[in-house]
Amino acid sequence: MSVTEPLSAPIELSFDYTRSLGTTLSRFMTGLAEGRLLGAKVSDGRVFVPPVEYDPVTGAAVTEFVPVSDEGTVVSWSWAPAPLPGQPLVTPFAWVFVRLDGADTSILHALDVAGPTEVRTGLRVRARWSGERVGAISDIICFEPASAPGTPVTQTTVEPVEIVTTPVSLTVQHTASQQETTYLLGLEQGKLIGQRCPVCSKVYVPPRGACPVDGVPTVENVELADRGIVTTFCVVNVPFMGQKIKPPYVAAYVLLDGADIAFLHLILECDAADVRMGMKVEAVWRPREEWVPGLQNIDYFRPTGEPDAPYDSFKEHL
Amino acid sequence: MAKQRAAVLGTGQTHHKAKRPDVSMAGLCREAIDRAMVDARVGWDDIDAVVVGKAPDFFEGVMMPELFLADALGAVGKPLLRVHTAGSVGGATANVAASMVQAGVHKRVLAVAWEKQSESNAMWALSIPVPFNMPVNAGAGGYFAPHVRSYIRRSGAPTEIGAMVAVKDRLNGAINPFAHLHQPDITLESVLASQMLWDPIRFDETCPSSDGACALVIGNEEAAAAVDQPAWIHATAMRSEPTTYSGRDQVNPKAGQEAAAALWKQAGITNPLEEIDCAEIYVPFSWFEPMWIENLGFMPEGKGWTLTEAGETAIGGKLPINMSGGVLSSNPIGASGMLRFAEAARQVMGRAEEHQVDGARKALGHAYGGGSQFYSMWVVGSEKP
Numbered sequence A: 001m002s003v004t005e006p007l008s009a010p011i012e013l014s015f016d017y018t019r020s021l022g023t024t025l026s027r028f029m030t031g032l033a034e035g036r037l038l039g040a041k042v043s044d045g046r047v048f049v050p051p052v053e054y055d056p057v058t059g060a061a062v063t064e065f066v067p068v069s070d071e072g073t074v075v076s077w078s079w080a081p082a083p084l085p086g087q088p089l090v091t092p093f094a095w096v097f098v099r100l101d102g103a104d105t106s107i108l109h110a111l112d113v114a115g116p117t118e119v120r121t122g123l124r125v126r127a128r129w130s131g132e133r134v135g136a137i138s139d140i141i142c143f144e145p146a147s148a149p150g151t152p153v154t155q156t157t158v159e160p161v162e163i164v165t166t167p168v169s170l171t172v173q174h175t176a177s178q179q180e181t182t183y184l185l186g187l188e189q190g191k192l193i194g195q196r197c198p199v200c201s202k203v204y205v206p207p208r209g210a211c212p213v214d215g216v217p218t219v220e221n222v223e224l225a226d227r228g229i230v231t232t233f234c235v236v237n238v239p240f241m242g243q244k245i246k247p248p249y250v251a252a253y254v255l256l257d258g259a260d261i262a263f264l265h266l267i268l269e270c271d272a273a274d275v276r277m278g279m280k281v282e283a284v285w286r287p288r289e290e291w292v293p294g295l296q297n298i299d300y301f302r303p304t305g306e307p308d309a310p311y312d313s314f315k316e317h318l
Numbered sequence B: 001m002a003k004q005r006a007a008v009l010g011t012g013q014t015h016h017k018a019k020r021p022d023v024s025m026a027g028l029c030r031e032a033i034d035r036a037m038v039d040a041r042v043g044w045d046d047i048d049a050v051v052v053g054k055a056p057d058f059f060e061g062v063m064m065p066e067l068f069l070a071d072a073l074g075a076v077g078k079p080l081l082r083v084h085t086a087g088s089v090g091g092a093t094a095n096v097a098a099s100m101v102q103a104g105v106h107k108r109v110l111a112v113a114w115e116k117q118s119e120s121n122a123m124w125a126l127s128i129p130v131p132f133n134m135p136v137n138a139g140a141g142g143y144f145a146p147h148v149r150s151y152i153r154r155s156g157a158p159t160e161i162g163a164m165v166a167v168k169d170r171l172n173g174a175i176n177p178f179a180h181l182h183q184p185d186i187t188l189e190s191v192l193a194s195q196m197l198w199d200p201i202r203f204d205e206t207c208p209s210s211d212g213a214c215a216l217v218i219g220n221e222e223a224a225a226a227v228d229q230p231a232w233i234h235a236t237a238m239r240s241e242p243t244t245y246s247g248r249d250q251v252n253p254k255a256g257q258e259a260a261a262a263l264w265k266q267a268g269i270t271n272p273l274e275e276i277d278c279a280e281i282y283v284p285f286s287w288f289e290p291m292w293i294e295n296l297g298f299m300p301e302g303k304g305w306t307l308t309e310a311g312e313t314a315i316g317g318k319l320p321i322n323m324s325g326g327v328l329s330s331n332p333i334g335a336s337g338m339l340r341f342a343e344a345a346r347q348v349m350g351r352a353e354e355h356q357v358d359g360a361r362k363a364l365g366h367a368y369g370g371g372s373q374f375y376s377m378w379v380v381g382s383e384k385p
Helices: A022-034 A178-188 B023-039 B065-069 B089-102 B139-155 B161-175 B188-193 B254-267 B290-294 B305-309 B333-348
Strands: A008-020 A037-041 A064-068 A072-079 A091-098 A107-111 A124-129 A142-143 A163-175 A192-196 A220-224 A229-235 A249-256 A263-267 A280-285 A298-303 B006-013 B049-054 B082-083 B108-116 B197-198 B211-218 B231-241 B278-280 B362-369 B374-381
Touching: A008 B374, A022 A037, A022 A280, A022 B023, A064 A192, A091 A142, A178 A192, A220 B305, A229 B139, A249 B139, A280 B197, B006 B333, B023 B065, B023 B108, B023 B197, B023 B211, B049 B065, B049 B089, B082 B089, B089 B108, B089 B211, B089 B231, B089 B333, B089 B362, B089 B374, B139 B197, B139 B290, B161 B188, B161 B290, B161 B305, B211 B333, B231 B254, B231 B333, B254 B290, B254 B362, B254 B374, B290 B305, B333 B362, B333 B374
Parallel strands: A107 A142, A263 A298, B049 B082, B049 B108, B278 B362
Antiparallel strands: A008 A163, A037 A064, A072 A091, A072 A124, A091 A107, A124 A142, A192 A220, A229 A249, A229 A280, A229 B197, A249 A263, A280 A298, B006 B211, B006 B231, B108 B211, B231 B374, B362 B374
16 A cells, blocks of 8 residues: 555634533622622631632532732742733733732732743732723733732622633644545545455445454455445434535435445435435536545435335445 | 442432523532432532543533532542543443442442533534535434434334324423423424424424533442432443444444343343333433334334334333433433433432332433443342342
């Protein structure tokens, strides 16, 4: 088998998750929106900032809150020379653990100083509040040295903050296997390439590099026809977030002639109600100039009009 | 040393709802835990270890939520384990907790499972487009609907069986105060008239999306002696298999058959239909009732639907299934499996209230997950094994 560079492509995912805060965290977040910092007082007298929802000693729900100062002392720190997108500051800063006056635990935040020589454990710091507060930890833009001239926070009263939205995104680089790459490059040439297991002789498309039943490497490439049968299917009528194909559409398991496993694809050029188990179908390819290394080169499958395959001929594939 | 006896000492759950904006994830878990601990008559000092289960992290977008939940789960200074087997996780979590007691390592273990579906969108999370693949996926319903079609073709079942299951489960849910959906007026006609979402699966034949949690306290024989009527664990089983391979039976998967065979053997059961008094089976889409009846060996292949059609799976029938209303009435995914296990326990403890099956002495709890590839089950009984 020739060695080709595996194909690779990014997956970008993002979602705006909503967080129901519950009573305890709601108090803290509402406090931030109002320009106040609240700590949770637990059974042994310690004050947690940010608050814990349940007492680490007794396990009971925390119900007592006490105000703490927006000034405190750096407990430990680390220099961030190249801030990443989404971090509190765009210029280099120090990550600091700050124990606020009145608290027994420390809170992680950014400290705005010019360089690492200006931060040390024991440094007195103060919160720099945002002018537009919404009930999020970013209502504190960052901390600054207490010796610097500062602007006192203007406290307000707001409706309780009960839910916060936390956008999450990540990019993953998806790399195809060697065998899948061979198959994908075949598709770019208009070919369907599977692989046969040397033990059970089953042909897998897409190929997997190893037989999932026998656990042995598969090396023999098999070129398959671009026609086969529908084993089973459903009609997708439901729209959903992120959907790539407009419903209704028929999502069908297509078993190619010569293959021993079906894959999901679309059936078009007939009414959804006319799609049947055992129906013979053929690939409809996109124009050659649009071909990429991917199964989407086959736009969809359509009925050939030939008689259906008998149930017994494909029942093993259900 | 032989396996130690273990029993469910108490169960707890939330009132399952589409959205619980009033509680955090920690608060949701604690509602179930606090109820289970009251039911088991134990305090935090009595719990030796905590096992937590939850479905995929994409559902809430929190990586390893067990880390930030340790305080809330009362796990400070104790072993805390997370179990992760997709939709079967609630059942697998109960089985892992049981094994920690059966192994003689712990006297009492707290098991908790949860999902807060309102924080995200499971359909989105289950339909992530993967490069080079056709974006035909359409959530769990889109995955399972073709296999339901295969079952109907293979068994020759009348097409309204799925609707019959939906009516029965929703009527059971209507008498369960914890259930998310309460639909006492549901009828066969109304189910058949509901929208086809993933043909052949209709809207009313589909589980809801719920926020909820479930918890169990499992203890050894000494701990069980302090409880009026524990639910003795007679057998547990788990099996898994790949999502796809050539010749895989997608309708009656081998892993499920083998898990059931091992379960019945361990429980000393030779005729499950005669010896099991009621069963809570993971049925997120109504057609899975007859499919799992066969997979579990209650009926021969192709005949599961006859039990449903004859009304034998309703409360009062030969094998009541999903007395609580099942997944079709409440689906906090991570907790759904544990809810099945908890309801089986409640039945043999005689604490199932309005949906109690008279004289239930042996009950099955069942869950499955992924592309029908993870199975977890237990048999609980009112008497010691």
